[in-house]
Amino acid sequence: xxxxxxxxxxxxxxxxxxxxxxxxxxxxxxxxxxxxxxxxxxxxxxxxxxxxxxxxxxxxxxxxxxxxxxxxxxxxxxxxxxxxxxxxxxxxxxxxxxxxxxxxxxxxx
Amino acid sequence: xxxxxxxxxxxxxxxxxxxxxxxxxxxxxxxxxxxxxxxxxxxxxxxxxxxxxxxxxxxxxxxxxxxxxxxxxxxxxxxxxxxxxxxxxxxxxxxxxxxxxxxxxxxxxxxxxxxxxxxxxx
Numbered sequence: 001x002x003x004x005x006x007x008x009x010x011x012x013x014x015x016x017x018x019x020x021x022x023x024x025x026x027x028x029x030x031x032x033x034x035x036x037x038x039x040x041x042x043x044x045x046x047x048x049x050x051x052x053x054x055x056x057x058x059x060x061x062x063x064x065x066x067x068x069x070x071x072x073x074x075x076x077x078x079x080x081x082x083x084x085x086x087x088x089x090x091x092x093x094x095x096x097x098x099x100x101x102x103x104x105x106x107x108x109x
Numbered sequence: 110x111x112x113x114x115x116x117x118x119x120x121x122x123x124x125x126x127x128x129x130x131x132x133x134x135x136x137x138x139x140x141x142x143x144x145x146x147x148x149x150x151x152x153x154x155x156x157x158x159x160x161x162x163x164x165x166x167x168x169x170x171x172x173x174x175x176x177x178x179x180x181x182x183x184x185x186x187x188x189x190x191x192x193x194x195x196x197x198x199x200x201x202x203x204x205x206x207x208x209x210x211x212x213x214x215x216x217x218x219x220x221x222x223x224x225x226x227x228x229x230x231x
Contacts (some may be wrong), residue, residue: 031216031217033216033217033218035154035218037154042204042221042222042223042224043146043154043204043206043218043221044221045217045218045219048216048217048219049216049217054219086153086154088154088217088218090214090215090216092213092214092215095170095171096156096170096171096172097156097159097168097170097215098144098156098159098208098215099156100146100153100154100155100156101153102153103153103154
């Protein structure tokens with residue numbers, strides 16, 4: 001099965017930039033999606049197809065993907081951004097077909 | 110607006126079955142598939158399977174093959190997920206999510222239900 005690796009935690013001060021990575025073999029050839037999950041809530045899509053923001057998601061959220069690492073970047077971090085973040089890819093040759101990373105807890109100091 | 114509303118929490122004994130429903134509104138139900146994802150307490154997201162609401166085709170993760178059945182009722186725009194032979198490690202929040210696929214590619218999960226807690230305990 002295809003494996004996505006995320007750091008368990010990232011910490012950042014308010015107003016700074018947070019970068020959350022998602023590693024996978026040749027992930028640059030796949031479309032990566034990112035979800036935010038606040039405690040007790042359902043996940044919310046914040047970036048899809050590597051770098052596209054859904055309607056309603058602030059411009060502070062951006063994504064990139066190259067070679068073996070995809071990155072979710074959150075600029076001017078706010079207290080409300082504190083949450084778990086998951087990356088996801090679709091791989092038709094893998095089981096399971098949809099794969100999630102293990103998740104990264106973003107702490108706003 | 111797009112909404113996915115799931116059924117309420119369930120408590121089941123080991124060996125029993127559970128069926129969770131997911132009622133969609135705000136869009137054409139048969140234009141998007143439905144995926145099911147679960148999350149054990151304190152753990153990450155785990156994809157279970159996908160169903161085409163257009164023709165009922167299913168795609169289950171190997172881990173759940175033989176124990177899960179996903180169905181839809183297009184007359185009520187509702188998707189169902191049944192999990193059988195429940196074990197304590199099936200205790201989790203189960204989510205439905207809207208998932209578009211256009212062969213051979215599938216895309217992101219753009220809307221999610223609120224989640225249904227299933228507790229398996231003797």
